[in-house]
Amino acid sequence: MSNIVDVPVGPQHPALKEPLNITCYVDGEQVVGAKLRIGYNHRGIEKAGEYQTFIQNLYIAERICGICGIVHAFDLAQATEHIIGKEIPRRADYLRTIGLELNRIHSHLLWLGVAAHEIGFDTLFMYVWRDREVVMDVIEDFTGNRVTYALVTIGGVRRDLPQEKAEKMLRVMDALEETVKKYKEMCLNEKTIRMRCDGVGVLRKEDAIALCAVGPTIRASGVPFDIRADDPHAAYDEIPFKVVTYDTCDVTARILVRIDETLESINIVREAIKKMPSGPIRARLPRAVPVGEGVGRTEAPRGEVIHYVRSNGTDRPFRWKVRAPTLANLLSIPVMLTSKGDYVVYIADVPITFASIDPCLSCTDRAVKFVDVSSGKSWVWTFSQIKRMYWKDKPCWRERP
């Protein structure tokens, strides 16, 4: 154990889609330890939210993460409605559920493609992304855009789902179910995929619970933790669905959890369209939100998302806090990447292990810490200090009202 070299993966690395640094301590081909460093992608969205109205913040929230776009807008709307304290129409709940589940289907298929690419299986990557296009088309048909849905608004949704669009959606869901089943078959039987994923990136059940993993990561470790079932919101209380768990705790389990969840989501969309009541799609709520604080939580494709909003009675939030699922899941990465006894991690396993939590770093980087690298000293800068240092001559910064 004398020749330990640190191999940096990131912040610029082909395996990473977003900047983050994993320093792997490597002995030959074996990884004996790993250290994470995040914060390369801080965008100050929460701060920006304090200068915008609640309605405007919905569209900023949607841009926290491109892939789970609707989730953040939905969550912020939920938190805001929590402060206002009024019920929203039932049909809006169902439409939101359809939006959330379509989002989950596309996100899981996208992840499957990325995972295939990480293990060098570009053909599967191309196939999955080709077949994901039909979901994107359905989403575009439903909400008016492929990525940023702008579907949710405070008090309901902005668009209704007419009968003919719903029928088209059902047809697409039938075709998609066949495709997803085919991919499940493929992932289970393809020798090279199983060789690369079985027993890789193991996160034992007790570790997953201790490290507060969320979403498919913890469900692949055998813990049935799903906000949709544990704290039903939108229309999840009326739609039966199964919380998928696998207990092999490795990357294969995470692949299978996601594929099975996609199948469940297809069923939820069908069920939601069938059960959807008629009626209005939005309640007109006041623009100025009363004093108070609200919380919204939902199950994003990657895990639990929490939005906290505090209002001081104006039309702008006083404080807005977002907890994205990747922040919870990142903690388990060093555990997965540390060889221990029989469990050996190779350099080749690092990308797929890291990708297996479906990391989204632009959602995650909510805070920055200033560190002087030479002395190791860290400190906190207040907002006015930063302003004085960097925005001195720039009039573009709007004063807080």
Added chain:
Amino acid sequence: MEGEAVIQELIDVLRTLLFPGFLFFVILGLFFEWIDRKFYAKLQNRVGPLYTGPWGLLQPLADFVKLMAKEDIVPEGAIKPIFSSVPVFALALSLFAALFLPVCGPQGIVSFPGDVIVLAVVLTLLVILVFLGGLSPASRYPEVGAERSVLQLLGYEIPLVASILGATAMTVGLGGSLSIEGIVNAQRDWWSILGFQALGFAIFLLAAQAELERVPFDIPEAETEIVAGWTTEYSGKKLALLRLARDVELAFLCGLGATLFLGGPWPGPLVPGLGGAIVSTIIFVIKSIVVLLLLTVIRAAMSRLRIDQMVNFAWKYLVPLSIFQLLLAVVVAPLMIHLLTL
């Protein structure tokens, strides 16, 4: 008489430089890269290169020219002479190896008894160049890539050489010599692949895939793991030469497969005169393309293995199979032929 000798010399030089020598193989390499990319895209329901030249035919050339024009960076800690000479030697070695191939007749430009052994040596030397190219820049990703390439060599070299020797042994049994020409002529009526060599051909395809560092054996330059492996620090002209060398090597290995197992240019040389050379060349290229398409299908249908899995797989299955195949070719096949002819 002297004039004739000079003309003969001139023809030889032209043969080496133009056809079927260096220029031919450079063009063939670029063409093969295009076929590889296009067919790979086709298998993935895509289009592949499209805009440069008709059907994107000039895309590999355009890539080469573009890389030639790019900034060439040598890392500060690199051992510069080695670092800079690796691309040149890689291209030179690939082109040298290509001279042995019987493109327009049963005989390559260079041909002597025992040239098969030289080819096996050249294939190993190419990997040693990879190792040097990975170690010389003193950077972490190339170093990992270099280590992996040598580990991988341990796995596939024996099967590769065994499959080549298997093809040779058969012809030796038939009274031919240990040379490419002998192998080609022995397949005049009966291609090797149709007999005992089918297994050898399969082993050769896998080993060639590993030699070329393509999926599932692209471990030394695994993109998502170690950036670009041993080529990480190369840029500009050096990278262009490396890529060209890789293309020529691809053409060479496809041609070698066609020569050893698919009968090389036969039945081209039956046509008399200059027509024979042209027909032979066409047949040879078509056979090489068949090998290339098989390689591309393998590339499309697998994911990258881990280095330990690769070496495991090679020693558990490839090496025993190749030795079995060699025994089949050296002992069983001549015996059966002997019995049949009795």
Added chain:
Amino acid sequence: MPIFREVLRTAPKKRATLLYPFEKRDVPLDYRGRIEINYDLCVGCGLCVKECPSQALELVTLPDGKKKPRYYVARCTFCAQCVESCPRNAIKSTQIYELATYNRKAEVVEPCGTSR
């Protein structure tokens, strides 16, 4: 090895991709593309400007004293909140999505063209 079957089955199929600039895909009728402001209907209330999350609309005073929004296409995020906010239905989304231009001036829609 089911993928081998899949790969060989895919090979003769037509490509799934579009040759984009030459072949265009249809977008739905209610696609949220570039917005179009009907300055005849606009009363200059400024609600759209107030609600725009990306400051793509700006209220300008015309020579005749009326206030109308100016539209910066490059800043727009196509959320169509203004379409919803407008009390006179003067703004609507279009299907136009190819907005790249060499001319920066073309990205700003000035509120001229009013007949009133």
